[in-house]
Amino acid sequence: MSMSEGNKIIRMANQIATFFHSQPASEGPGGIATHINKFWEPRMRRQFFDIIDNHGGEGLDSLVLQAVPLIHRPKPAEVPPAAKASA
Structure with missing residues (x-):
C-alpha cells in the first residue's frame, strides 16, 4: 500500500470519528465500526x-x-x- 493510500484511509476513518465526537461517548466506537463494516469494501478494510x-x-x-x-x-x-504462475 502506498503512503497516499494509507493517508486517505486514515483521513476517512478520522472523519467518521469527528462526527462521533459530537455524539454520546458510548456510541463512538460502535458507530464507527458499524459505518466501516457497512460502507467500506474489503480492500479498504485490508488497508x-x-x-x-x-x-x-x-x-x-x-x-x-x-x-x-x-x-x-x-x-x-x-x-x-x-498471477501466481507468472510470479
Whole structure:
C-alpha cells in the first residue's frame, strides 16, 4: 500500500470519528465500526488493518482505535492462479 493510500484511509476513518465526537461517548466506537463494516469494501478494510498491524494505528483518532476490535477483518485478498504462475 502506498503512503497516499494509507493517508486517505486514515483521513476517512478520522472523519467518521469527528462526527462521533459530537455524539454520546458510548456510541463512538460502535458507530464507527458499524459505518466501516457497512460502507467500506474489503480492500479498504485490508488497508485499514495494514495500518493497524504494521504501523500501530499511527495517525488514527483515539475513537477509531477503540473501534478496531469491532471492525470486521476481511479475508486476505486472493491472488488469481494465473498471477501466481507468472510470479
